[in-house]
Amino acid sequence: xxxxxxxxxxxxxxxxxxxxxxxxxxxxxxxxxxxxxxxxxxxxxxxxxxxxxxxxxxxxxxxxxxxxxxxxxxxxxxxxxxxxxxxxxxxxxxxxxxxxxxxxxxxxx
Amino acid sequence: xxxxxxxxxxxxxxxxxxxxxxxxxxxxxxxxxxxxxxxxxxxxxxxxxxxxxxxxxxxxxxxxxxxxxxxxxxxxxxxxxxxxxxxxxxxxxxxxxxxxxxxxxxxxxxxxxxxxxxxxxxxxxxxxxxxxxxxxxxxxxxxxxxxxxxxxxxxxxxxxxxxxxxxxxxxxxxxxxxxxxxxxxxxxxxxxxxxxxxxxxxxxxxxxxxxxxxxxxxxxxxxxxxxxxxxxxxxxxxxxxxxxxxxxxxxxxxxxxxxxxxxxxxxxxxxxxxxxxxxxxxxxxxxxxxxxxxxxxxxxxxxxxxxxxxxxxxxxxxxxxxxxxxxxxxxxxxxxxxxxxxxxxxxxxxxxxxxxxxxxxxxxxxxxxxxxxxxxxxxxxxxxxxxxxxxxxxxxxxxxxxxxxxxxxxxxxxxxxxxxxxxxxxxxxxxxxxxxxxxxxxxxxxxxxxxxxxxxxxxxxxxxxxxxxxxxxxxxxxxxxxxxxxxxxxxxxxxxxxxxxxxxxxxxxxxxxxxxxxxxxxxxxxxxxxxxxxxxxxxxxxxxxxxxxxxxxxxxxxxxxxxxxxxxxxxxxxxxxxxxxxxxxxxxxxxxxxxxxxxxxxxxxxxxxxxxxxxxxxxxxxxxxxxxxxxxxxxxxxxxxxxxxxxxxxxxxxxxxxxxxxxxxxxxxxxxxxxxxxxxxxxxxxxxxxxxxxxxxxxxxxxxxxxxxxxxxxxxxxxxxxxxxxxxxxxxxxxxxxxxxxxxxxxxxxxxxxxxxxxxxxxxxxxxxxxxxxxxxxxxxxxxxxxxxxxxxxxxxxxxxxxxxxxxxxxxxxxxxxxxxxxxxxxxxxxxxxxxxxxxxxxxxxxxxxxxxxxxxxxxxxxxxxxxxxxxxxxxxxxxxxxx
Numbered sequence: 001x002x003x004x005x006x007x008x009x010x011x012x013x014x015x016x017x018x019x020x021x022x023x024x025x026x027x028x029x030x031x032x033x034x035x036x037x038x039x040x041x042x043x044x045x046x047x048x049x050x051x052x053x054x055x056x057x058x059x060x061x062x063x064x065x066x067x068x069x070x071x072x073x074x075x076x077x078x079x080x081x082x083x084x085x086x087x088x089x090x091x092x093x094x095x096x097x098x099x100x101x102x103x104x105x106x107x108x109x
Numbered sequence: 110x111x112x113x114x115x116x117x118x119x120x121x122x123x124x125x126x127x128x129x130x131x132x133x134x135x136x137x138x139x140x141x142x143x144x145x146x147x148x149x150x151x152x153x154x155x156x157x158x159x160x161x162x163x164x165x166x167x168x169x170x171x172x173x174x175x176x177x178x179x180x181x182x183x184x185x186x187x188x189x190x191x192x193x194x195x196x197x198x199x200x201x202x203x204x205x206x207x208x209x210x211x212x213x214x215x216x217x218x219x220x221x222x223x224x225x226x227x228x229x230x231x232x233x234x235x236x237x238x239x240x241x242x243x244x245x246x247x248x249x250x251x252x253x254x255x256x257x258x259x260x261x262x263x264x265x266x267x268x269x270x271x272x273x274x275x276x277x278x279x280x281x282x283x284x285x286x287x288x289x290x291x292x293x294x295x296x297x298x299x300x301x302x303x304x305x306x307x308x309x310x311x312x313x314x315x316x317x318x319x320x321x322x323x324x325x326x327x328x329x330x331x332x333x334x335x336x337x338x339x340x341x342x343x344x345x346x347x348x349x350x351x352x353x354x355x356x357x358x359x360x361x362x363x364x365x366x367x368x369x370x371x372x373x374x375x376x377x378x379x380x381x382x383x384x385x386x387x388x389x390x391x392x393x394x395x396x397x398x399x400x401x402x403x404x405x406x407x408x409x410x411x412x413x414x415x416x417x418x419x420x421x422x423x424x425x426x427x428x429x430x431x432x433x434x435x436x437x438x439x440x441x442x443x444x445x446x447x448x449x450x451x452x453x454x455x456x457x458x459x460x461x462x463x464x465x466x467x468x469x470x471x472x473x474x475x476x477x478x479x480x481x482x483x484x485x486x487x488x489x490x491x492x493x494x495x496x497x498x499x500x501x502x503x504x505x506x507x508x509x510x511x512x513x514x515x516x517x518x519x520x521x522x523x524x525x526x527x528x529x530x531x532x533x534x535x536x537x538x539x540x541x542x543x544x545x546x547x548x549x550x551x552x553x554x555x556x557x558x559x560x561x562x563x564x565x566x567x568x569x570x571x572x573x574x575x576x577x578x579x580x581x582x583x584x585x586x587x588x589x590x591x592x593x594x595x596x597x598x599x600x601x602x603x604x605x606x607x608x609x610x611x612x613x614x615x616x617x618x619x620x621x622x623x624x625x626x627x628x629x630x631x632x633x634x635x636x637x638x639x640x641x642x643x644x645x646x647x648x649x650x651x652x653x654x655x656x657x658x659x660x661x662x663x664x665x666x667x668x669x670x671x672x673x674x675x676x677x678x679x680x681x682x683x684x685x686x687x688x689x690x691x692x693x694x695x696x697x698x699x700x701x702x703x704x705x706x707x708x709x710x711x712x713x714x715x716x717x718x719x720x721x722x723x724x725x726x727x728x729x730x731x732x733x734x735x736x737x738x739x740x741x742x743x744x745x746x747x748x749x750x751x752x753x754x755x756x757x758x759x760x761x762x763x764x765x766x767x768x769x770x771x772x773x774x775x776x777x778x779x780x781x782x783x784x785x786x787x788x789x790x791x792x793x794x795x796x797x798x799x800x801x802x803x804x805x806x807x808x809x810x811x812x813x814x815x816x817x818x819x820x821x822x823x824x825x826x827x828x829x830x831x832x833x834x835x836x837x838x839x840x841x842x843x844x845x846x847x848x849x850x851x852x853x854x855x856x857x858x859x860x861x862x863x864x865x866x867x868x869x870x871x872x873x874x875x876x877x878x879x880x881x882x883x884x885x886x887x888x889x890x891x892x893x894x895x896x897x898x899x900x901x902x903x904x905x906x907x908x909x910x911x912x913x914x915x916x917x918x919x920x921x922x923x924x925x926x927x928x929x930x931x932x933x934x935x936x937x938x939x940x941x942x943x944x945x946x947x948x949x950x951x952x953x954x955x956x957x958x959x960x961x962x963x964x965x966x967x968x969x970x971x972x973x974x975x976x977x978x979x980x981x982x983x984x985x986x987x988x989x990x991x992x993x
Contacts, residue, residue, distance in 0.1 A: 026140075026143065026144075027140060027143075027144050028143060028144045028147045028148075031144070045171045046144065046169060046170040046171055046176075047170060047171025047172045047173070047175065047176045048171070048176075050137075050140070050141065050144075050176050050180055051176050051179045051180055051183070054179070054180045054183045054184060054187075055183060057187065058183055058184075058186065058187045069143070073143060073146075074139065074143075075140070075143050076136070076139070076140040076143070
């Protein structure tokens, strides 16, 4: 468990948006997917995932609706809205800039 | 990937219908439970016991309660916002849809809007005016503490201005007042070589402007020093006069103008419309300082009470001061000081008139509402199918009701806006035609509360009568109109009855208004045609005042009056001119004991007589015919001759000739011989008995006074006589003053101003009512014809003649009209008694008025029904029977 990273402040939103940009998902799927894609490196605290989802919904970046899951249970699905797509692009660009800058500093001789 | 794919059946349940707090919490819980269950499943799949798996899932989740609280609170906020947005969105949709619906039936919409506008407009204007005149305090800061101070006779019947000494004593001692001001009007002549002009001057004490909270627009206000004896003569120009004569030039302050030949320094300009509210009968052009000296007589008093001081306590203090002041106490007699609202000066007659107008305009509003109800009812019934179809397609009944609400609101608002425009214009019209007594109307403004009230009334009407059928339509018998293919289904029968009742009500209310208006118009006509006893056309009177200090003896005065008369007779267009003491309608009144020679001393006590002192030419110039005897002899005659009016001669010497009889007006005065009898000079008036005392004419004394009335008859209505008279007087002596130059005809007409005002307004209301009722009737008949197209078609197909079909429609309508007219006439007989005080030579139950109104209404109704009836006659049976 030691090789797991806690998420830096504010990056959870970016990860959720990115995950939902592929297809609509419910909270469980988002959590599982983040876990898989990061090769089990990223530990998403579920206590923060749902508040984050509801917050993003309130901002209008994602929209929620109820649907039937693969095992035929009612589940709440989230999908990216148009505003969310824009937000994702902006946040991803900002993140790229930030990491590039951090890399530059770290590569300093 | 696998989790989300395949699920494309989105169910948009989250937005609609809206969830409550519990629903939100349940949703959050469900979402969380799903997650926890999946985790537990996963753990179980790895081999954990169910209980351990659940604990593991909970442990991995973190602080469940915290997250739950956070999400529920957040969602509740989202929900509220969404609910608001949806509501506004629906409103916008409703309004858009309503606008489309209204545009689709422009005729109906227009009728409703115009009807509402007329009702709201008339009501707002009249209620604003009446409220301003009867209820509202003077529109200045602290106006509710401003009162008029006067004296009232012991029996409370007469009010007169307080004596100067009393005012002076009050000013010294009273603590009830913040200010006590006095004011009066005089007339002055502006001497200017190009255009001399008579001006009404308002004379006000220095307290009046601070009392009213008014400061001059330019320059300074009056001070007590300005009114002192020997102070420099100063004046403040009225706003209108300043604009008109001096082009609004601010440099006028400090310059000098000449009034009555004396220089006055202009010290300021008044703000626009400055006046002493309610108390100033006329519009003053210029303002002069009024001395606070006790010797000033006839000035009215106005007071601003200190906060917290009541009218009654102020009256007590004033009485107390008068009793303790030796000069005032002696002169007080039976008169008591009284503190009254300025509005009380309007008098009860004016108040009654205003209340009648209020009642009339209330009826107009009622008719307007009935009309709106009528039209909306018809429309709603015609749209039952639409409502039902929409309900059948899944619109909730609330949704349909909201739709109708939106349409009604739109109509009401449009009608309200147009109504306010009408009110604004109407108020301007009322001010323009106002009688002299209502000068205070000049400051009237539209009252916001009344505007709100009228709008509310119209809104309620629109909603009530637009909504009721919609609720009915979406209610219990949903499918009826769909099932029955015929449009003449009985579904609208209840609404039809309601509409007919409304039309009958409208008709009868219109009849009441028309009868009232008819009586007032007949009054006005009767007054115009009433024999005056003289011919005012072409007559002008002017009041000439010789300065007393220069004309001290009869000789000087005789010469001056003679010279003026000679020159006036030389003015082009002047046919004849003479001097008299007064001229009708302004005749002097004398109160005394009338004694007739050879009769026992008067038994009737004091009599009130009009009297005049005239020259022999006077009767010829007035065209006041002499019925018996001869005119008074030449003015130099020493004989004490009098002439009496016809009615007085008949009353005092019944059955014998008055000529040669002798009378006197005081028990020990000299006897006067009646040499002639002259036709009565009467002025028609409403309210109270006409003046019946009769008239006595004396020979004009030999220039005994320095004032006299000049009576001029012109051959042509040549203009500029006023200026010419001022010029003549100036040529004789610049100090001679010319006052009150008026056409006698306009003075007589001014006496009818109140009646004209009533007549015009009530006629306007009655015509409005008639138009509204006509529109209402047209609507009902047109609707019933459209409902009966099939029936007409069948009748025609079976061989009924088109004329018979038309008669059928007209007969149906005639029943409504006759019922309305009969009810209206009955109501009118009950109501017109209230008008008695406003009528002249017309009985409140005047048959001519009643019959003409009935006939007129039947005629209007016939016209209103004719158009739709003709349509019924021309129904094509084939088209009608083919159905829908």
